[in-house]
Amino acid sequence: MEDQIEKRKLEITDRQVLELPQDVRFCTRCVMSNQRPRITFDEHGVCSACRYAEYKQSKIDWDARRREFIALCDRFRSKDGSYDVVVPCSGGKDSSTIAHRLKAEYGMHPLSVTFSPPVYSDIGWKNLRRFIDAGFDHVLVSPRGDVNRALTRLSFELYGDHNEIFDRGQMSAPFRVAAQHGIRLVMYGENGEAEYGGSSNYNECPGLPWDAFEKVYYSENLDKICSLANELGYTKSLTLNDMSSYRLPPIEDLRKLGLEMHWFGYYHHWIPQENYYYAAKNTGFHASPEGRMEGTYSKYAQLDDLTDAFLYYMMFIKYGFGRCTSDAAHEIRDGHLTREEGVALVRKYDGEFPEKTFHVFLDYLQIDEGTFWRTVDKFRQKHIWTRQDGEWRLRAQVS
Ligand SMILES: [Zn+2]
Structure with missing residues (x-):
């Protein structure tokens, strides 16, 4: 019985890894790999994120977009000071900047909403407080602890992404809170698919269409996760009602409420480094006191969750590129790094094992090191990894 369960766990995987191109290539302009799900490369070997960055810098009339944004705010702004916009907010540099600018620059009345990460870091919690x-005003949505732990473990073992379940919570909580308060506008940061490389279907959309949520953001639907959790022994008799923290309200209800989701980055030129300076100045945001984060050179992004480094580590295992590649690619596109500098940083830091928080991760998931490494190896793709002299090596690296 137990063997059968283990066998089932090994068979289930993230559908995205099955769709990867079999020849690994890197963008000739940034350092991004063609293994990033949904990214495309053109005939010059330039990735869709670089093309989008170029388009943003040269083709978009940002003054016109700003006027559009003012018109949007005018449509939703409350006259009596009651909440008129929900800002999903981790206390990080980007969401803090958006909430502050909505209030200070556009006269909006934001309610900020955080979906609690699995294990708050000290700096993340302090930044949120600041x-x-x-x-x-702020609402912290905390999912049921035992269910969240079990589903985080399931997400890691089955999909190689322990945040699969967190992402659902993070994506749905702001809409539930908005619906409860009768707030009709939810303001997200950037269109990640366009900015970091992914589907370009929504590049011209001010927000993600409702019917695209499931397809773009989640690997697996919630009913399936619920039944797998029970079948594979992560939980006993879990029901969809126990998973309400991860559910988006029915889309028909959101439409009926007239609720709209928009990306702040559609209307404003999105530069993460500038958000850092803005948040440091206006909302007391602090960078990591310990210097750079493991796996990259950056010290101001994704600080709030102690398990976060494993999201990037598993990305490195599944796709052959890690956190440093993502950071460097974006900074090359923004003109803050040359490609040569980016390549050097990637070769130095990408895929570095998150030693500092390994015990936190194992503790939270309640797994031992053996289970961890078995799961890691389950997600190594043959066209990305090779084993030489007893060590795993990437077949191709950016150069
Ligand atoms: Zn590129």
């Missing part, structure tokens, strides 16, 4: 203290 943000709230800077003058923001």
Whole structure:
């Protein structure tokens, strides 16, 4: 019985890894790999994210977009000071900047909403407090602890992405809170698919269409996760009602409420480094006191969750590129790094094992090191990895 369960666990995988191109290539302009799900490369070997960055810098009339944004705010702004926009907010540099600018520059009345990460870091919690203290109302949505732990483990073992379940919570909580308060506008940051390389279907959309949510953001639907959790022994008799923290309200209800989701980055030129300076100045945001994060050179992004480094580590295992590649690619596109500097940073830091938080990760998932490494090896793709002299090596690296 137990063997059968283990066998089932090994068979289930992230459908995205099955769709990867079998020849690994890197963008000739940034350092991104063609293994990034949904990214495309053109005939010059340039990735879709670089093309989008070029388009943003040269073709978009940002003054016109700003006027569009003002018109949007005018349509939703409350006259009596009641909440008129929900800002999904981790207390990080980007969401803090958006909430602050909505209030200070556009006269909006934001309610910020955080879906609690699995294990708060000290710096993440302090940044969130500093943000709230800077003058923001805030709702913290915490999922049921035992269910969240079990589903995080399931997400890691079955899909190689322990945040699969967190992402659902993070994506749906702001809409549930908005619906509860009768707020009709939810303001997200950037269109990640366009900015970092992914599907370009929504590049011209001010927000993600409702019917695309499931397809773009999640690997697996919630009913399936629920039944797998029970079948494979992660939970006993879990029901969809126990998973309400991860559910988007029915889309028909959201439409009926007239609720709209928009990307701040559609209307404003999105530069993460500038958000860092803005948040440091206006909402008391602090970079990591320990210097750079493991797996990259950056010290100001994704600080709030102690398990986060394993998201990037598993990305490195599944796709052959890690956190440093993502950071460097974006900074090359913004003109803050040359490609040569980016390549050097990637070769130095990409895929570095998150030693500092390994015990936190194992503890939270309640797994031992053997299970961890078995799961890691399950997600190594043959066209990306080769084993030489007892060590795993990437077949292709950016150069
Ligand atoms: Zn590129």
